[in-house]
Structure formats: C-alpha cells, structure tokens
Amino acid sequence: MQPTKIDLLINSRWIIPVVPEGAVFENCAVAIDRQRIVGIYPQAEARNKFAADSVVDLADHILMPGLVNAHGHAAMSLLRGYADDLPLKPWLEEHIWPVESRVLSEQFVADGTDLAIAEMIATGTTCFADMYFFADRIAERVHRSGMRSQVGFTVFDFPTAGGKDPDDYIHKGLQLRDSYKGNDLIKIACAPHAPYTVGDETMRRIATYANELDMAVHIHCHETAQEVSDSLKIYSCRPLQRLDDLGVLLPQTQLVHMTQIVEDDIRLIQDHNCHVVHCPESNLKLASGFCPVGQLMDAGINVALGTDGAASNNDLDLFGELKTAALLAKAVANNAATLDAHAALRMATINGARALGWQDEIGSLEAGKSADMIAVEISSPSQKPLYNPASQLVYGNAGSQVTHSWVAGKALLKERALVTLNEQNLIRRADQWRNQISPE
C-alpha cells in the first residue's frame, strides 16, 4: 500500500495526550496534516503508513497538548516587579492604576503583549485568555505571533485610557468581535472587569449581548474577602448572587479567582455550568485567599488555570503555576491525593479549552483536533531518573524545558528559539519602557 502523504510526523519518546485520561504512550508518533492531528501511532507503524514532508524526532521528550493560560493581562508584563509585596486594594489603587493612567497607550499594550507572548510561547503556552485595554492591539499582536487567544475587551463603569463610558467600551468591543469573525485562532469575549467596578445596568447589557451573540463573559469574581463584604454592604448579597440576579451567569461565563466560596456559591456555579479560572500564584502573592479547587472539582465544576498578569505573579510560566496549583490544592483540601498529576495537567489543557469554548479544537491530542502541541525535554539531571512522566511535568519541571511549540501545525518554537518573534528586539523595548516608567 502506498504511504499517505502528510505535512508533519513527530516521533516522541513519550506522549501524554490528556484524553484518554491518564494515558501515557511510549515511542509513538503524532501524524499531522493540514493543521490537524491525523492520529497517534507506534513509530514503526507510522513510518510505513505515512510519507511526511517534515519529520521531527524527539528522543528525550514528552509531547503533549499546548498549555492554556485561561486568565491574564499580557501587556502588564511591562509592570513585572513594579509594585510588589502589597495587598490587592492598595496595589491596584495606589500603584497599578496610577502608573497605568500615566503610561497606558496603544504602544504600551503592543510591546507588553509581545513580551508576554514571547514568554508564554517559550514556556509551553499555546493559547491564552486576555483581558486588558486596547483589545484591538492585543488581537493584532496575537495574530502576528501565530498564537491562539480569547481576547477580552474590558468594560468598566468609569473612563480609562481604553474608553469613555460603558457604551464606548461595549461598542468598540462588539466592532472588534465583528472584525475577527471567522478567525480560527482569535475569539473576542466580553470582559467586565469585576462586580465592584461594573454597575447593574452595564451588567444587564453585557448579559443581553452575551446571550444574543453567544459571546463568552470573562470576569474577576470573589477575588478577596473584602469584595464579598463590600457587596453585602452595598447590594445586600454576595457578588455571585448579584451576577445571577443580573443574568450574567451563563454556560460561557468564566469566573476568575473565586477564592471566597460558600455552599450557595457552588450551587450557583453548578446550576449555570459556569467555569472557574484558578490563579494560585497571584492569589498567594496578593494574599487574596485560597480557591478550593478540590471541592469545586468534586462538585463537577470545570476549573481551568491562569497566571494572571505578570505584575502579580511575576512570571507567565504555566508549568510553575501547575506545581503551585497542585501543591496548594492538597494543602487546602488537607488531602495529598487531591489534584493528582494527571488532573493538574488536565486543568492546564482540556479544562482551559472547555472554559474558553474550544474543547472541540484543542486541549488534547486527538484525531481531528487542531495540532496545538508542545514538547518538553527530559534530559537534565534534575529530571532523572524518570518513573512517571506526568508527575515529572507537574512536580519537577519548568517552562525552560519546553523545546518546541506548534499552533494549528505551525511551529512557533523550534529548539527553544522563537520563530515568529524577535527576542532581542522585545528585550530592548522592555528595557526602554522600564526607563520611561521609572526613570532613575
């Protein structure tokens, strides 16, 4: 029989496809054609079956789905380390918002987003959800980089550099959504900043648009205890209850943080099939509280993983985030079996895909899905000996071990080198911003 012509064949020592759950394949190959996964085969079989235009051999690597960073503010990478060791409210109100009002511009967003994209590609993320100002510039930078992203247009009730009023934010956001219709790699979502910065009328409008347009809603929610107690004082109910009353809790709603949770909150999330995005390092750094990941997962709630912005993390390495998430989930549940290694990997892949409505496209290596994949090299002393590849990825890995990355079959990282971005140029621009933001 004639071998079938395909674009790309990747031979890998180990493959963790994420679906089926817990599977680890050894000495197999992934066949890719026209941006999609054809299937996974034993290497000998694949050699006979396919004639590939390009073959990549990964002798000491784990091949797996690209990671999904389900919450962040990419451009804030230019504020990495600008204001540290402060609680959320003074951090935001006395440091982050004032510096943003001073320096925020389209160029800031373009340069910061590029810097973040470079860091994410180099550390294994192939898809990210973003929420920031000048969403049109974010989408443009994503498009140039070849990455996949849900770009959220931020909505506030007050004016910022990104808009005059709710009308203005929403109008520009919907226009952007129209202009990216049909783009396979970029989706536009509505991102009301938080319950405490968006009023009832605006929330109702957002719920209407989200319903009519089947548009995702991405919102910070129950980030701190103070957010909940303020809401009880002002609205006589918890923020999540208020979002429910205003119609914002939908199957496409992504609730970011959720560190303050009681039984009624869990019921509301279950009833509406909303998604939770857990950002453990940001929550730890701002001492915001602990998201009870094990309890949410036991309740059947989809929990995805995010880094949040680099200003509150301070890196975008989702492998580091994975380890923190796995350790923290055990401590919070007081159970070492909570969030085992494979469950943690699912949180950073298929759960993220589900949260962003991309579960049919990405999040696992399955026939028919888009070829969004990464390779992690397992050859350093700190990674040997290797008994359990999944454990190694969660408990003993760092993003710096990622060597290759593909989105829709296109290479974005080859042998640790960025393909679509100029690293030296990005570093030079970041240094220029540092001098402009905080001149010595």
Ligand SMILES: [Zn+2]
């Ligand atoms: Zn955030």
